[in-house]
Amino acid sequence: MIPLPEEHVPSWPRTLAGDGPGKASRQIRKAVEADLPEVLRLDREAFPDGPYPYFVLRQFLDALGDHLLVMDDGDRLHGYVLATPPHHASSWILSLIVGHERRGNGVGRELMTEMLGLLRAEGAAEIMLTVDPANETAVMLYHHLGFSPWGPLQEDYLGPGEARLRMRLAS
Template sequence: MIPLHGDRFLRKITEADLPDVLRLDRETFPDDPYPYFALRQFHDALGDHLLVVDDGTALHGYILATPPLHASSWILSLVVSPALRGNGLGRELMTAMLGRLREEGAGEVLLTVDPANDSAVALYRHLGFTPSGEPHPEYFGPGEPRQRMRLAF
């Protein structure tokens, strides 16, 4: 467990956390949350890289990354409870995961972000990520633009 600001800590997901992670995803992405089966498979396949924010009573966020493969890793999802946004929790999650990925041998970390999500883009830029090319207007399908970003260690 990694202590975070306040009474919160970061820890590896457990199977019992899956309903709360689904809840967080639905709160954050109401139009397109991960389905339960995908979260279940992420738990099984990437559980060491699926970390949750816990305060002892509830989960308040999570981060999902891939382990480094050929020195590259991906941040697949960063979720912070809407009630706690703007308090630095996203930065704490990213900083913890980036440190872990660096220790595991990642030479670069990649992610995609909705280019209209100004706060997320600002967070990633603050952490050293830079855009990789122009935003792709249909990265996840029609009406789903994403900007690829990259951080080199």
């Protein structure tokens, strides 16, 4: 079994307390079609030079919808995580995005914990991801969740000048 920060079997929607005085409660749930404009907004905010196009997000929802989780406070989305379902007990985290206004408040950890619980419940024994090695906050989050580097740094993994650190969580 994949170790998680807490023993947890996911069920959706999952309501979480607000992350401060006067903050609305939040919910982690599976994405629906109406979420796509907000998912696109988050993607453009995180990757202004290369967000996923709307049609790709639409196809991800259709093909991987059970593995596209969003953090919602009732007014807007504050993050999402997208993964592949396990295939031969292996899965990939394709994207983890947290809106700028919620970074540092545990949103990424909560989304990842939910997704890791889902993937574990579906039989994943190995979960892989890639991360920009310059994104120290994300690298640290993944380390805290039990991921470790896997192979050498891939200098042009996503094209020229687009280095990625491959990380893996294995049981």
